[in-house]
Amino acid sequence: MKAEGTIDQQTRHGKLGLSDAQAIEIYRYMMMARKFDERSLLLQRAGKINFHVSGVGQEAAQVGAAFALDREKDYFLPYYRDYGFVLSVGMTARDLMLSAFAKAEDPNSAGRQMPGHFGSKRLRIVTGSSPVTTQVPHAVGVALAAKMKKQELVSFVTFGEGSSNQGDFHEGCNFAGVHKLPVIIMCENNQYAISVPVHKQLSGKISDRALGYGFPGIRVDGNDVLEVYAAVKEARERAIRGEGPTLIEAMVYRLSPHSTSDNDLAYRTKEEVDANWEKDGLPKYKQYLIDCGIWNEEQDQALQKECTEIMKEATEYADNAPYPSADDLLKHVFAGDGEDVQ
Amino acid sequence: MAMMEYIDAIRLAMKEEMALDENVFVLGEDVGVKGGVFTTTKGLQEIYGEDRVMDTPLSESAIAGVAIGAAMYGMKPIAEMQYSDFMLPATNQIISEAAKIRYRSNNDWSCPIVVRAPIGGGIFGGLYHSQCMESVFFGTAGLKIVAPYSAYDAKGLLKAAIRDPDPVLFFENKKCYKLIKGDVPEDDYVVPLGKANLLREGDDITVISYSLPLHFIMQAAEELEQEGITSHVLDLRTIQPLDRQAIIDAARRTGKVLIVHEDNLTGGVGGEVAAIIAEECLFDLDAPIRRLAGPDAPAMPINPPQEKAYMLNKDKVKAAMRDLALF
Numbered sequence: 001m002k003a004e005g006t007i008d009q010q011t012r013h014g015k016l017g018l019s020d021a022q023a024i025e026i027y028r029y030m031m032m033a034r035k036f037d038e039r040s041l042l043l044q045r046a047g048k049i050n051f052h053v054s055g056v057g058q059e060a061a062q063v064g065a066a067f068a069l070d071r072e073k074d075y076f077l078p079y080y081r082d083y084g085f086v087l088s089v090g091m092t093a094r095d096l097m098l099s100a101f102a103k104a105e106d107p108n109s110a111g112r113q114m115p116g117h118f119g120s121k122r123l124r125i126v127t128g129s130s131p132v133t134t135q136v137p138h139a140v141g142v143a144l145a146a147k148m149k150k151q152e153l154v155s156f157v158t159f160g161e162g163s164s165n166q167g168d169f170h171e172g173c174n175f176a177g178v179h180k181l182p183v184i185i186m187c188e189n190n191q192y193a194i195s196v197p198v199h200k201q202l203s204g205k206i207s208d209r210a211l212g213y214g215f216p217g218i219r220v221d222g223n224d225v226l227e228v229y230a231a232v233k234e235a236r237e238r239a240i241r242g243e244g245p246t247l248i249e250a251m252v253y254r255l256s257p258h259s260t261s262d263n264d265l266a267y268r269t270k271e272e273v274d275a276n277w278e279k280d281g282l283p284k285y286k287q288y289l290i291d292c293g294i295w296n297e298e299q300d301q302a303l304q305k306e307c308t309e310i311m312k313e314a315t316e317y318a319d320n321a322p323y324p325s326a327d328d329l330l331k332h333v334f335a336g337d338g339e340d341v342q
Numbered sequence: 343m344a345m346m347e348y349i350d351a352i353r354l355a356m357k358e359e360m361a362l363d364e365n366v367f368v369l370g371e372d373v374g375v376k377g378g379v380f381t382t383t384k385g386l387q388e389i390y391g392e393d394r395v396m397d398t399p400l401s402e403s404a405i406a407g408v409a410i411g412a413a414m415y416g417m418k419p420i421a422e423m424q425y426s427d428f429m430l431p432a433t434n435q436i437i438s439e440a441a442k443i444r445y446r447s448n449n450d451w452s453c454p455i456v457v458r459a460p461i462g463g464g465i466f467g468g469l470y471h472s473q474c475m476e477s478v479f480f481g482t483a484g485l486k487i488v489a490p491y492s493a494y495d496a497k498g499l500l501k502a503a504i505r506d507p508d509p510v511l512f513f514e515n516k517k518c519y520k521l522i523k524g525d526v527p528e529d530d531y532v533v534p535l536g537k538a539n540l541l542r543e544g545d546d547i548t549v550i551s552y553s554l555p556l557h558f559i560m561q562a563a564e565e566l567e568q569e570g571i572t573s574h575v576l577d578l579r580t581i582q583p584l585d586r587q588a589i590i591d592a593a594r595r596t597g598k599v600l601i602v603h604e605d606n607l608t609g610g611v612g613g614e615v616a617a618i619i620a621e622e623c624l625f626d627l628d629a630p631i632r633r634l635a636g637p638d639a640p641a642m643p644i645n646p647p648q649e650k651a652y653m654l655n656k657d658k659v660k661a662a663m664r665d666l667a668l669f
Binding site: 075107108109110112113117119120121126127129130131134136137138139140141142143144145146148149155167168171172174175178331332333334335 | 367393394398399401403404406407408409410411412413414415416417419431434435438439442443444445446447448449450451452483484486507508
């Protein structure tokens with residue numbers, strides 16, 4: 001294995017400016033997200049948590065994007081499947097489990113929101129909601145403010161292809177285009193809006209919509225973590241140069257049902273799902289690392305074991321953590337609420 | 343102290359707050375070069391530039407949503423909705439987002455935006471340039487809602503709204519813009535949010551209202567005094583959160599309460615005010631609580647007879663006040 005920080009120009013990741021250690025770190029976060037997802041599903045089925053909405057099959061797009069951003073400066077507006085993304089920018093498995101268990105210590109919302117509704121000012125993960133795509137204008141607003149304050153940073157926002165039909169997507173894109181704002185708008189096109197397949201949602205390509213807003217739109221293979229990385233990296237460079245937004249459509253497939261409340265085989269076939277498991281970005285990337293000679297099965301087993309341990313610890317911690325107090329129901333409706341109550 | 347129009351007071355509030363805090367900026371349709379369709383922002387772009395007095399695309403949800411994003415970053419945006427009638431595309435941003443950002447993030451994030459929107463009819467604006475939208479947002483916890491009636495209050499309440507750490511809807515009455523003039527201090531004062539204001543003391547009836555109808559009420563009260571009827575008039579100023587104690591005190595003072603607003607009767611702010619009084623003051627009442635409000639027509643027609651029939655005026659208010667006094 002190459003020493004940390006050195007870049008092998010012969011490899012794909014090396015040509016993109018990633019060291020071997022970074023290439024492996026990317027894989028580590030993809031694996032962590034997958035294990036979190038698997039554990040959450042089990043916990044829901046066991047009746048330990050109420051709900052889980054999965055990101056399985058989208059980890060490559062999420063982690064690839066995160067690594068292309070400045071994780072010390074940029075602002076992030078992820079959507080509810082982005083476990084791989086938020087883990088990559090600093091949220092921990094424990095944080096996510098505290099959210100899944102709706103416990104007081106959950107840094108996202110103190111157990112107020114459903115899982116997958118991320119937020120952390122410390123990590124610049126902007127708080128999100130359930131009505132879809134409202135975060136696109138927010139990302140544009142963050143980019144506008146950063147431009148006004150002459151800060152060299154970008155905002156990065158994601159959403160699904162179903163959401164891309166909402167007015168807020170179009171209004172946000174148009175505003176960003178007019179003002180040439182440093183925002184990266186990435187659709188994780190996972191082919192389904194709950195049960196409605198992509199051909200009943202879209203008659204064209206989402207990436208082509210960028211043309212109408214006056215900025216570049218590109219479609220990438222979302223199962224190819226390095227392709228996503230390259231696209232987001234280039235988009236970030238454009239944004240920082242003052243050249244405005246980029247729309248990226250990452251093509252993925254939602255390998256799981258919409259959520260733990262959904263039976264996906266009511267509207268799609270097992271054969272279709274199985275065929276897409278063959279394209280899963282996680283084993284594909286593992287094989288890439290092995291082919292590069294920087295990863296092997298023993299290391300993979302060790303990583304899986306480590307991730308399983310992390311999930312176990314996170315689960316135990318969150319399970320044992322206290323719920324918020326009913327007395328805090330009205331806390332933080334407005335500034336100062338709950339702080340000066342007698 | 344200067345005599346100025348209600349609209350000038352609003353403009354002055356923005357001008358002063360933008361001078362005091364570089365994070366304050368205005369965005370909306372036509373707010374820049376034109377200075378707004380009513381001239382509310384006239385001259386501000388010349389002082390503060392295009393970035394801080396920003397013409398936006400015709401896109402209300404983006405105006406609100408971009409303002410929210412900028413506010414979460416640390417700015418203090420003032421988002422102008424050209425008419426409150428056109429703010430419905432932004433309702434999701436205001437109710438699902440702005441109102442819940444502090445609560446849903448457990449105080450981690452906040453959303454200090456002001457959304458300014460003109461309300462009210464009587465200007466031949468027809469169905470979609472005349473509406474009062476406050477009842478759409480009333481009842482959404484996490485939002486503050488303000489509706490000034492005078493030039494003094496318009497400046498002071500807007501300055502307080504801009505400085506407030508939470509989202510505030512500022513409903514300015516478009517008929518008041520040029521019609522209402524008053525003394526406005528040119529120094530830095532605020533009118534605190536959440537506090538009602540007693541405009542007139544009296545012993546026979548209590549009238550509770552906000553925005554334009556207070557002018558009709560004050561004129562009617564003056565005239566009714568000649569008939570020996572004295573009126574206790576409370577301006578809510580902030581309609582969310584309501585100043586419960588001021589409402590209770592005003593109701594107890596006379597035991598006869600009339601609540602007046604231009605927004606539709608059904609589902610309007612008056613129903614909540616009446617409920618507070620019913621809960622807290624039942625044994626102090628000498629008459630049933632009465633409401634005088636816009637009729638439950640979908641909106642205000644443009645033709646003169648129907649617009650007049652829809653609108654409140656001094657005579658309608660005076661008749662309701664006299665009727666209650668004689669109960």
